[in-house]
Amino acid sequence: MRPPKLSLAFSSLAVAIALAGSAPAFAQDAAAAAPAAPAAAPAPQGPPKLIVAISVDQYSADLFQQYRERYTKGLARLLQGAVFPSGFQSHAATETCPGHSTLLTGVHPNRTGIIANNWVVPGIGRADKQVYCSEDETNPKSTSEDSVISPAHLKAPTLGDLLKKKNPATLNVAVSAKDRAVVMMSGHTADAAYWFKGKGFTSFEDRKLSPAALAENQALAAGVGMGGAELPVPGWCGPVDRATDVGGFTIGTYRFPLKAGDFKGFSNSPRMDQATTDMAVRLLDEMPLGKDDVPDVLSVSYSATDKVGHAYGNEGVEMCIQMNVLDQTIGTLLDALDARGIDYAVVLSADHGGADAPERMKLQGVPEAARLDASLTDKGLSDSVSKATGVVPKDGPLLYGAGGSGDIWLNAGLTPRQHKKVVAELIAELKANPQISGVYTAQELKAVKVPSGHPQDWTELERVAASFDPERSGEVLMMTKRAVVPGTKAVPGYTATHGSPWDYDRRVPMLFWRKGLVRMEQAQPVETVDIAPTLAALVGLTEPAGTWDGRCLDIFAGESDSCAR
Structure with missing residues (x-):
C-alpha cells in the first residue's frame, strides 16, 4: 500500500520549511501589486450544485477592513463578489456557539436556543452545573469538560436540514477545528461531520471515521511529527511586529514555531486552518459533493483566527501572519473546487468579532x-x-x-x-x-x-x-x-476575548461569490440571519413565512430563483 500524501497543511508548510528550507508561496511579500480582477465569467444557469458556507471564527469587520487590501488569494476572489462590510451578529452574547447558530438557520439565538458556549442548569447532577452548547448531557459519559457531542440543543433547522427534508439526496457536510462550529452549521442531519480533537479529526460517537478522515489523520501524524520552523512574516506585517507586555509575558512578536509532535501547538496555530481545508477537500471527493442536480451544502469553519486572537490579541504580528495564511488557505479550497469543475456559490462570514488585549488598547488610545x-x-x-x-x-x-x-x-x-x-x-x-x-x-x-x-x-x-x-x-x-x-488578568494562551454587546464583537463581514456574479459593495448594515434566506432563494428552497428572522438579499439578480422573483 502506498503511504498517504502529506496533508496540504504540511505539503505547503512543514515540508517546505522544515525540509527544503524554502518559504512556501504565502511567504512572498504580498505588498506587491494586488492581482488584476479576473475577467467577468458567464453566469451559470440555474441553482448552484454546491453551497460553500465559510465561517472565520473571531473575524471582526474591523479585522477584515484592516487587512482587505493585503489579500491576494481566496479572500481577494471573494472581494470580487457581493461585499457587505457591516454584517451583524445582532445579539449580545457574541460567542462561538451562538454566532455559528445564526449563520445557516436564519434566526437569532433566542430562537436557536444557543444562548452561549456554556450555560448553567442549577439543578443538574454535576458539581459544576455547566452544560456545553453542543453536548448530550443525558449521556452518562458526557461531562462539561469532555462532552458527548450532539446537535440536541439546537432548536432551529439549518439550511442543510431544510434541503435534506425537501430532498434526502442533498448532502450536508461540515468540518472545523471546533465541534460546536460543525454542529451549529450542519444541524441535525449531517452526512459527514468532522472536528479536531487530540491528534486528529473525529466525529459523532456513533460514527466510524471515513477513509478520508483516516487518511487526513495519518498525514497529520506525519506532518506534526516532523514539526516546523517559524511561519514567514510578510513584509507588510512590519508595523504590527512589536512587543507588548501584558502582565509578565509578551505578545506581538510570536511566529508559531512547531515542536515535533506538538498537536496542541499545531491546533492553536494558523496551520490548523490549512488542515481544515485539507479535510474539506478530501470530503469533496469522498462524498462526492456538487456532482448531481440536487444542491449540497459544505460548511467550513476556520478556527485559527479565534485561537490566535485569544492567545495574542488582534493587533500583533501573530494576527498579521494568520490573515496571510487564512487568505492562502481559502484560496486553496476555492482552487480545489474549480479543479473539480463544481458549480458552487460561496458565502463567508463570522460568528463574532473580538477585542484586543486591553494593555495594548490603552497604548493605542x-x-x-x-x-x-x-x-x-x-x-x-x-x-x-x-x-x-x-x-x-x-x-x-x-x-x-x-x-x-x-x-x-x-x-x-x-x-x-x-x-x-x-x-x-x-x-x-x-x-x-x-x-x-x-x-x-x-x-x-x-x-x-x-x-x-x-x-x-x-x-x-x-x-x-x-x-x-x-x-x-x-x-x-x-x-x-x-x-x-472578560478575564481578570491576562494568562498565556488567553490574552483577549469577546462576548460583549458592542460593535467590535457584533460586526462581521459578509461576502457572497458565484462565478459570474456582478461585483457590488453595500455599506448599509445587514445581519448574519440574512444569509440562510438568501441562499435558500438561490437554490429554490421556499419555506413558510416566519421561518427566518432575516431577509433575502437580492444579490443574485437574474437568477431564476432569486428573491426578486
Whole structure:
C-alpha cells in the first residue's frame, strides 16, 4: 500500500520549511501589486450544485477592513463578489456557539436556543452545573469538560436540514477545528461531520471515521511529527511586529514555531486552518459533493483566527501572519473546487468579532480599556451578595455565571424568600459597579420583542433579548461597558476575548461569490440571519413565512430563483 500524501497543511508548510528550507508561496511579500480582477465569467444557469458556507471564527469587520487590501488569494476572489462590510451578529452574547447558530438557520439565538458556549442548569447532577452548547448531557459519559457531542440543543433547522427534508439526496457536510462550529452549521442531519480533537479529526460517537478522515489523520501524524520552523512574516506585517507586555509575558512578536509532535501547538496555530481545508477537500471527493442536480451544502469553519486572537490579541504580528495564511488557505479550497469543475456559490462570514488585549488598547488610545474586576466574577458576586444578605447555600455557590456572556444563575436550593432577597441585592450591586453598562432580569427580557430594523441601532436591551431563551438563560444578565474585557488578568494562551454587546464583537463581514456574479459593495448594515434566506432563494428552497428572522438579499439578480422573483 502506498503511504498517504502529506496533508496540504504540511505539503505547503512543514515540508517546505522544515525540509527544503524554502518559504512556501504565502511567504512572498504580498505588498506587491494586488492581482488584476479576473475577467467577468458567464453566469451559470440555474441553482448552484454546491453551497460553500465559510465561517472565520473571531473575524471582526474591523479585522477584515484592516487587512482587505493585503489579500491576494481566496479572500481577494471573494472581494470580487457581493461585499457587505457591516454584517451583524445582532445579539449580545457574541460567542462561538451562538454566532455559528445564526449563520445557516436564519434566526437569532433566542430562537436557536444557543444562548452561549456554556450555560448553567442549577439543578443538574454535576458539581459544576455547566452544560456545553453542543453536548448530550443525558449521556452518562458526557461531562462539561469532555462532552458527548450532539446537535440536541439546537432548536432551529439549518439550511442543510431544510434541503435534506425537501430532498434526502442533498448532502450536508461540515468540518472545523471546533465541534460546536460543525454542529451549529450542519444541524441535525449531517452526512459527514468532522472536528479536531487530540491528534486528529473525529466525529459523532456513533460514527466510524471515513477513509478520508483516516487518511487526513495519518498525514497529520506525519506532518506534526516532523514539526516546523517559524511561519514567514510578510513584509507588510512590519508595523504590527512589536512587543507588548501584558502582565509578565509578551505578545506581538510570536511566529508559531512547531515542536515535533506538538498537536496542541499545531491546533492553536494558523496551520490548523490549512488542515481544515485539507479535510474539506478530501470530503469533496469522498462524498462526492456538487456532482448531481440536487444542491449540497459544505460548511467550513476556520478556527485559527479565534485561537490566535485569544492567545495574542488582534493587533500583533501573530494576527498579521494568520490573515496571510487564512487568505492562502481559502484560496486553496476555492482552487480545489474549480479543479473539480463544481458549480458552487460561496458565502463567508463570522460568528463574532473580538477585542484586543486591553494593555495594548490603552497604548493605542483607548484609556477606558480594562479587564473585568474580580468583584464581577461569580465568586466575587457570590461572596459580596452572601455577605450583604446573609444567604449562604448549603450546597454549592450562591451564584453561577457572570463575566463572559453575562448570564447569572442562582443556586437551586434557595427558598422563595431567599431568592427574592438575593436577586434584589445582586441587581443593586451590579448597577452600582462602574464597569457595568446594563442589568436585565429574565422577567424583563421575556416581554421584549426582538426588532427588525438596522441592528446597529438596536438598544442594549434589544441586543440582550436577541440571545435570551427563558428555558436556558440566566435569571439576571449583566452587560459590561465598552472595552471591558472578560478575564481578570491576562494568562498565556488567553490574552483577549469577546462576548460583549458592542460593535467590535457584533460586526462581521459578509461576502457572497458565484462565478459570474456582478461585483457590488453595500455599506448599509445587514445581519448574519440574512444569509440562510438568501441562499435558500438561490437554490429554490421556499419555506413558510416566519421561518427566518432575516431577509433575502437580492444579490443574485437574474437568477431564476432569486428573491426578486
